Amino acid sequence: MPAEFPDFRLGDVLATSFTGTLSERHGNAVERIPTPHRLVDWLTVSGLAVPSCTPAQLDLARELRESIHAAATARALQEPLPAPAVQVINDRSAQGRAAAVLTPEGERRWLLGSASCVADALGVIAADAISVIAGARDGRLALCASPTCRAAFFDTSRSRTRKWCDMNICGNRQKKARFNAGQRKNSRGPR
Numbered sequence: 001m002p003a004e005f006p007d008f009r010l011g012d013v014l015a016t017s018f019t020g021t022l023s024e025r026h027g028n029a030v031e032r033i034p035t036p037h038r039l040v041d042w043l044t045v046s047g048l049a050v051p052s053c054t055p056a057q058l059d060l061a062r063e064l065r066e067s068i069h070a071a072a073t074a075r076a077l078q079e080p081l082p083a084p085a086v087q088v089i090n091d092r093s094a095q096g097r098a099a100a101v102l103t104p105e106g107e108r109r110w111l112l113g114s115a116s117c118v119a120d121a122l123g124v125i126a127a128d129a130i131s132v133i134a135g136a137r138d139g140r141l142a143l144c145a146s147p148t149c150r151a152a153f154f155d156t157s158r159s160r161t162r163k164w165c166d167m168n169i170c171g172n173r174q175k176k177a178r179f180n181a182g183q184r185k186n187s188r189g190p191r
Contacts, residue, residue: 007032008020008021008032008041008042008045009023009032009165009166009169010045010046011153011154011165011166012154012156013128013132013153013154014046014124014125014128015068015072015125015126015128015129015132015133015154016068016072016132016141016151016152016153016154016165017046018042018046018064018065018068018125018129019065019068019069019072019151019152020032020151020165021033021042021065022062022065022066022069023149023151024148024149025069025148025149025150025151026147026148026149026150027147027148027149028148033058033061033062035058036052036053036054036055036057036058037053039053039057039058039061039118040052040053043118043121047109047110048098048110048112048120048121048124048125049112050112050117050118050121051117053118054118057118057119060092060118060119060122061118061122063088064088064089064092064122064125064126066085067084067085067086067088067089068085068089068125068126068129068133068152069151069152070082070085071085071086071089071129071133072129072132072133072141072152073143073150073152075133075141076140076141076142076143076152077143081133089126089129089130089133090126090130091126092119092122092123092125092126093123093126093127093130094123095119095122095123096119096120096121096122096123096124096126096127097113097119097120097123098110098111098112098113098120098121098123098124099111110124112124132154137154138156139154139155139156139160140154140155140160141153141154141155142154142155142162142163144163144164144165144166144170145163145164145170146164146165146170146173149165149170151165151170152165153165
């Protein structure tokens with residue numbers, strides 16, 4: 001993938017990984033799918049390979065991403081789900097025509113239709129979001145504790161107390177900030 005684009009932040013849950021294509025929402029936002037080709041790249045690494053994407057399809061994908069983020073955030077905060085976000089998620093789910101297939105290795109793969117691959121891929125993502133937001137999976141939706149990130153993530157840890165969307169990024173950043181603040185405080189000495 002071209003070096004001019006930021007790396008993808010991939011997780012185990014398709015829907016929340018998709019919302020991670022826009023990170024640092026409350027800081028200097030990082031758009032990880034700025035072009036249709038970049039959406040094709042993300043779909044490929046997520047097991048939903050499509051041959052191409054138009055600017056209009058990228059707009060639909062971003063609308064779905066933001067709708068999933070809004071609904072997941074509301075669920076994590078135990079607030080009512082925003083009706084417009086629910087409508088977009090439901091519409092994308094209904095428009096997709098992908099089929100789950102079992103590989104000889106016992107893994108699930110998605111078979112996308114040939115006519116409208118991007119719509120099918122978005123349908124898979126929307127269906128995944130529905131299962132996560134509806135509580136049909138074992139885990140809980142949470143928001144990253146980083147004040148600049150606040151990404152929705154699906155916590156499947158045993159205790160369900162995970163704080164960061166990604167410990168290697170947001171968690172380490174926060175730990176480093178606390179360490180540096182402590183160093184500055186200690187360098188001033190007692191007053």
